[in-house]
Amino acid sequence: MTALLARLGWVRNGQGLRCPRLDPGLLLVTAALMGLGLVMVASASVTPADRELQQPFYYVLRQAAYMGVGLLAAAAAFGIRLSLWSRFGMVALFLALGLLVLVLIPGVGKTVNGSTRWIGVGPVNLQVSEPAKLLVLIYLASYLVRRAEEVREQFSGFFKPMLMLGLVATLLLAQPDFGAMVVLVVTALTMMFLAGVRLWQFGALVALAGGAFALLAVSSPYRMARLTAFLDPFADPFNSGYQLTQSLIAIGRGEWFGVGLGASVQKLFYLPEAHTDFLFAILAEELGMFGVLLVLAGFAFLVWRAFAIAAVAQQADEPFAAYLAYGIGTLIGLQALINMGVNMGLLPTKGLTLPLMSYGGSSLLVMCVAIGLLLRIDYETRCSVHNINNDRRRPRRRGTGRERRA
Numbered sequence: 001m002t003a004l005l006a007r008l009g010w011v012r013n014g015q016g017l018r019c020p021r022l023d024p025g026l027l028l029v030t031a032a033l034m035g036l037g038l039v040m041v042a043s044a045s046v047t048p049a050d051r052e053l054q055q056p057f058y059y060v061l062r063q064a065a066y067m068g069v070g071l072l073a074a075a076a077a078f079g080i081r082l083s084l085w086s087r088f089g090m091v092a093l094f095l096a097l098g099l100l101v102l103v104l105i106p107g108v109g110k111t112v113n114g115s116t117r118w119i120g121v122g123p124v125n126l127q128v129s130e131p132a133k134l135l136v137l138i139y140l141a142s143y144l145v146r147r148a149e150e151v152r153e154q155f156s157g158f159f160k161p162m163l164m165l166g167l168v169a170t171l172l173l174a175q176p177d178f179g180a181m182v183v184l185v186v187t188a189l190t191m192m193f194l195a196g197v198r199l200w201q202f203g204a205l206v207a208l209a210g211g212a213f214a215l216l217a218v219s220s221p222y223r224m225a226r227l228t229a230f231l232d233p234f235a236d237p238f239n240s241g242y243q244l245t246q247s248l249i250a251i252g253r254g255e256w257f258g259v260g261l262g263a264s265v266q267k268l269f270y271l272p273e274a275h276t277d278f279l280f281a282i283l284a285e286e287l288g289m290f291g292v293l294l295v296l297a298g299f300a301f302l303v304w305r306a307f308a309i310a311a312v313a314q315q316a317d318e319p320f321a322a323y324l325a326y327g328i329g330t331l332i333g334l335q336a337l338i339n340m341g342v343n344m345g346l347l348p349t350k351g352l353t354l355p356l357m358s359y360g361g362s363s364l365l366v367m368c369v370a371i372g373l374l375l376r377i378d379y380e381t382r383c384s385v386h387n388i389n390n391d392r393r394r395p396r397r398r399g400t401g402r403e404r405r406a
Contacts, residue, residue: 021379022375022378022379023305023309023374023375023378023382025301025305026302026305026371026374026375026378027375029298029301029302029305030302030356030371032298033295033298033299033302033355033356033357034067034356034357034364036283036294036295036357037063037279037354037356037357037358038060038063038064038067039261040275040279040282040283040286040357041059041060041063041275041279041357041358041359042057042059042060043261043262043264043267043282043286044264044267044274044275044279044282045058045059045060045274045275045359046060047267047268047269048267048269048274048275051269059275059359062359062361063359063361063364066360066361066364066365067364067368069361069365070364070365070367070368070369071368073365073368073369073372074368074369074371074372074375075372076372077369077372077373077376078372078373078375078376078379079376080376081376081380082318082320082321082376082377082380085138085142085320085324085373085376086141086142086145086320087142088138088142089138089139089141089142089143089146090139090142092135092136092138092139092142093135093136093139093164095135096131096132096135096136096139096168097167097168097171099119099128099131099132099135100128100129100132100168100171100172100175101171102119102128103116103117103118103119103128103175104116104171104174104175109175110125115175115176115177115351116175117129117175117177124361125361125362126361126362127360127362127363128362129172129175129177129180130180130362130363130365130366131362131365131366132168132172132180132184133180133183133184133187133331133366134328134331134366134369134370136164136165136168136184136188137187137188137191137324137327137328137331138324139164140161140165140188140191140192140323140327141191141320141323141324141327142320143160143161144161144191144192144195144319144320144323145319145320145323147160148195148319151192151195151196151197152195152196152197152198155201158192158197158198158201158205161188161192162192162205165184165185165188168184169181169184169185172184177351178350179338179350179351179352180352182338182350183331183334183335183338183352185209186330186334187327187330187331187334188327189202189205189206189209190326190327190330191323191326191327191330192205194323194326195323230244230345230347230348230349233245233248233345242272243271243272243273243278243349244345244349246266246270246271246272246281247266247271247278247281247343247344247345248281248344248345249266249270250264250266250267250271250278250281250282250284250285251281251284251285251343251344253265253266253285254284254285254286254287254288254289254291254292255288255289256288256289256290257287257288257289257290258284258285258286258287258288258290258291259285259286259288260286261286261287262286263286264282264285264286265285266281266282266285267282267285275358275359276353276358276359276360277339277342277351277352277353277354277358278343279353279354279357279358279359280292280295280339280340280343280354280357281343283295284343295340295357296340299332299333299336299337299355300333302329302332302333303329303330303332303333305329305374306325306326306328306329306332306333306374307325307326307329309325309374309377309378309381309382310322310323310325310326310329310377312378312381312382313325313377313381315381316381318377318380318381321377321380321381324373324377325373325374325377328370328373328374329374331370332355332367332370335352335353335354335355336354336355338350338352339352339353339354339355339358340354355367356368
């Protein structure tokens with residue numbers, strides 16, 4: 001406990017002024033979203049868990065356990081210096097590729113509802129696309145620093161990471177996990193744009209990616225069915241449009257202030273996956289527009305804070321930290337936006353959780369690590385701790401034995 005309090009204390013910056021070791025706003029909003037998510041998982045899952053497993057608190061207890069592990073993982077990520085994360089770039093890429101290949105090996109990966117996305121790790125299942133996304137962002141941030149001039153001046157500097165990204169996207173589609181692939185590709189393109197890649201190269205790649213997404217959508221009957229259901233869910237409300245129509249009913253019932261916490265009707269076996277992908281719809285039903293605006297404000301603050309931390313890192317001449325913070329902010333914001341858009345019928349259905357809130361150990365763990373990395377980036381730039389670390393790495397003058405003993 002003493003070590004934890006010290007970690008939450010204050011440090012002196014380069015001007016000798018005291019500043020908080022951890023960003024209080026980022027911590028507070030993250031804790032609020034995680035706490036509200038735990039409450040909503042409890043509300044949405046108690047009845048289904050009682051009927052299916054005879055354990056009403058099965059999902060909420062597991063979510064609380066995931067949260068505890070996630071906080072430990074965030075603390076561990078915060079404890080590692082950014083210089084080590086930067087050198088970890090290639091290892092992160094190979095680890096991501098290894099996970100994505102491993103899940104496709106028969107007998108290793110677990111298939112649920114036609115998708116092979118999980119690996120059994122003891123009593124829990126790891127959804128490999130979640131850590132793979134963050135690992136690829138670490139690799140890309142490292143690459144953009146190591147090959148900065150090549151990325152800006154030569155086509156090869158732009159093409160190499162896109163080749164690796166294409167390989168990762170292919171492995172994600174083999175699961176299939178189209179939603180994770182879209183989030184990762186868009187986030188990577190954002191990082192490349194911010195790194196100063198030539199506009200014609202960026203525009204060509206965006207056009208190519210958009211055409212590939214459209215081709216993938218229309219070439220698969222499964223994806224095409226989801227697309228047509230999204231356009232008019234009430235055309236087939238008891239089959240392809242069932243989940244979306246139930247979600248829209250839940251959101252409509254919430255009105256301004258909701259029907260009350262725990263009073264949702266749609267969670268009572270009407271809306272599938274109410275505690276995972278469609279938790280936002282239950283939140284809208286029980287807390288209404290007021291609750292929706294609070295959640296939107298929370299995620300907007302996280303994205304703004306991530307980009308603000310990235311801007312400070314750029315000013316401190318820490319490009320790896322800046323690119324990684326931009327990537328994390330884009331990842332969190334884009335995934336939250338897609339999840340809420342799907343729940344409201346604005347986007348086709350995707351198997352993406354609401355970050356920090358939906359039930360799921362893999363997503364919660366990775367998002368906690370991402371927040372830990374943001375806190376570390378802020379710690380090493382805003383408080384000028386990187387100067388202290390540099391001073392510690394300077395060679396010391398050798399003195400006499402008496403001086404060394406002193």
